[in-house]
Amino acid sequence: MVVTVAGLRKETAQEMYAVWLLPAHQFTNSPTEPAGPQVHPGAPPQLLGVIKPPVGSSGHLTIVRLLRDATVGGTYKFEIAVQPRSSVTVPGSVVLQRFVDL
Numbered sequence: 001m002v003v004t005v006a007g008l009r010k011e012t013a014q015e016m017y018a019v020w021l022l023p024a025h026q027f028t029n030s031p032t033e034p035a036g037p038q039v040h041p042g043a044p045p046q047l048l049g050v051i052k053p054p055v056g057s058s059g060h061l062t063i064v065r066l067l068r069d070a071t072v073g074g075t076y077k078f079e080i081a082v083q084p085r086s087s088v089t090v091p092g093s094v095v096l097q098r099f100v101d102l
Helices: none
Strands: 002-005 015-027 036-039 046-050 061-064 075-084 093-101
Touching: 002 075, 002 093, 036 075
Parallel strands: none
Antiparallel strands: 002 061, 015 036, 015 046, 015 075, 075 093
16 A cells, blocks of 8 residues: 655644554445445544654655555555554544545
């Protein structure tokens, strides 16, 4: 997987960027649900890792990573979030998100 992002703010001493996957599924058009992907309610997010080296003053980030250590296969919501350095148990403030099929 290759992800390139521009326009991020420089990390501070108190925060960092983390990458998350949230299990999702595809809905088809039905009377009760809109079509398209949706996150599984109550499914725990999976932390893929913390961005290293940190995002600098350029605001650019490129991630090149094999997802061999992730639960792959299916639809996921991919998120990059700003996290307090003291807590990476759940996604923080999301700055980039997209549904992906792995």
